Amino acid sequence: MTTPLGVLGLDALAEDTYRGLVALPSATAPHLAELLGRGTAEIMHALETLAARGLAARSGGDRDRFVAAPPTVALGTLLGQRHDDLRRAELAVATLAEEHRRAVAGRAISDLIEVITGVDGVRHRFDQIQRSAREEVRAFVTSRPVAVPREENAAEDKLVAKGVRYRVVIERAALDEPGTAEAALASVAAGEEIRVVEKLPVKLIMADRELALVSLPATEPARSEHGEPGAVMLHASGLLEALIALFEGTWARARPLRPTDSAALAPDDARILSLMLAGLTDRSISVHLGMSMRTVQRRVHFLMELAGVQTRIQLGWYAAREGWG
Structure with a gap:
């Protein structure tokens, strides 16, 4: 799965290292390795990667200590570059699509x-x-x-x-x-x-x-x-x-x-009505909902009484009018 900053070219370790560094005034590789539960060598490699991308820098004269570049500045620059890349890619896709449409127009079946x-x-x-x-x-x-x-x-x-x-x-x-x-x-x-x-x-x-x-x-x-x-x-x-x-x-x-979610109906009645309106038989509804067919039929008759109608077709009309389904 891509990490939140993966779209900017950072792998999971580099992102974790940058997040850890952002939360501190400054840090060394051993300190970050202890905080993140990783090896010192791989954290140092991640720090050097961040420094090369402009996301971190060595602190003053101490070559072993790093500070994070401000996220809005450093990541904003990367975002701008990625937006430019995407715009160029979109333009290229649009151009290719137009060429493809012209080619299709002359194709044989x-x-x-x-x-x-x-x-x-x-x-x-x-x-x-x-x-x-x-x-x-x-x-x-x-x-x-x-x-x-x-x-x-x-x-x-x-x-x-x-x-x-x-x-x-x-x-x-x-x-x-x-x-x-x-x-x-x-x-x-x-x-x-x-x-x-x-x-x-x-x-x-x-x-x-x-x-x-x-x-x-x-x-x-x-x-x-x-x-x-x-x-x-x-x-x-x-x-x-x-x-x-x-x-x-x-x-x-x-x-x-339609999912029936009217406050006037109990959840089971709402599901029965939705499946009934979709055309399922009582037997199919009973299998889907884990009920006996007699229970399904009893609940349908209850819905007909609630709506004051005599047939299932009338129940469908009433449900549509009242927003039940």
Whole structure:
């Protein structure tokens, strides 16, 4: 894991040494080594590294004693250099992206499609496409994911936290799988937008309007001779625009999945209502929440009485109007 000052080029030992030095008027390598529980030689090496970076200096005429440079001055200079580096990198990426767009415009269709086979290859491309998104990720999630299970998708939460919009349509059968409904509700609470449909035609993920990865069914010939999963990666093209249109049409008719947290409802009732509105059966809800099906049905009837309605459809309307779900 990168340390807080690692982005400025300091390793963990150098950062710890600088932090220790900042807290003292001055210090020798043996003194800091004792405070930090490290060897004197490695602390001395860290001090010399800090001195070379302008973060520390020897104290007066004592070559064995060091003082820390003021953080706002020394680290501010490093931050300015890093900002300049990032601006140059951004300019280079923008230039390359423009060259890539011009090149894509003249590509043959065979150059816009890449066939990937094997779990590792699909996972690698899936991760690449996600991390390339700057504004939005669109995805269809079907039941029984083969290559990239939800719990192994670490990039998703990080991108949502950075402000990348996630719109995901989940096949209802996928919510019947253990842990999926709870994970979906947690994702919504974290900022994702998730909707549910009865059936999806394909599993896919799209980054902005630039890239898409479409998983191939088990019967497709693009699977390897050993039966491993396959996928097709698409670059910006009319075909990708068609997939975006497919997603938007599916999104428009799908049912929103919302975490129900109304103060009027007990936590178990809120979870039951959320899963019921997502289209899960009473049996599936009972399995997900560890309740008997009779308990689920009793709580649904209680919610209907609380709302003053006669049917589950009316309960859904009431819940939407009152902000229950």
